[in-house]
Amino acid sequence: MQKKLQLTIEDILLPKVSTDELLLTFQTAKKEWLTLQDVEQKYHEDWPLHLSRQWYLDQQGLHLVYQSGELLTAKTGAVDLMVPYALLQGLIKPRYIVQPPIDSKL
Secondary structure (H helix, E strand, O other), X not given: OOOOOOOOHHHHEOOOOOHHHHHHHXXXXXXXXXXXXXXXXXXXXXXXXXXXXXXXXXXXXXXXXXXXXXXXXXXXXXXXXXXXXXXXXXXXXXXXXXXOOOOOOO
């Protein structure tokens, strides 16, 4: 932020982690979404998933956002695939893990 530069996925990954390794963690989220779209399970493994240029981190995990038509030719609206931080251990730099707010009512 201080340098007014936008982070890339590669910036948050640990040095020896590839984007292909990261995409592997998104396979379960992809399969769940394809099931909701009524795509037959026999096609889930071969369905291509590319790295989206739109992504964000929140308290749940890392999200990849795909616009309408990027994953299916049918108009589906934006798709938000999320992987929780527990599955990202050893892939992303610890400083990018968003901590939940501390509940002051405890």
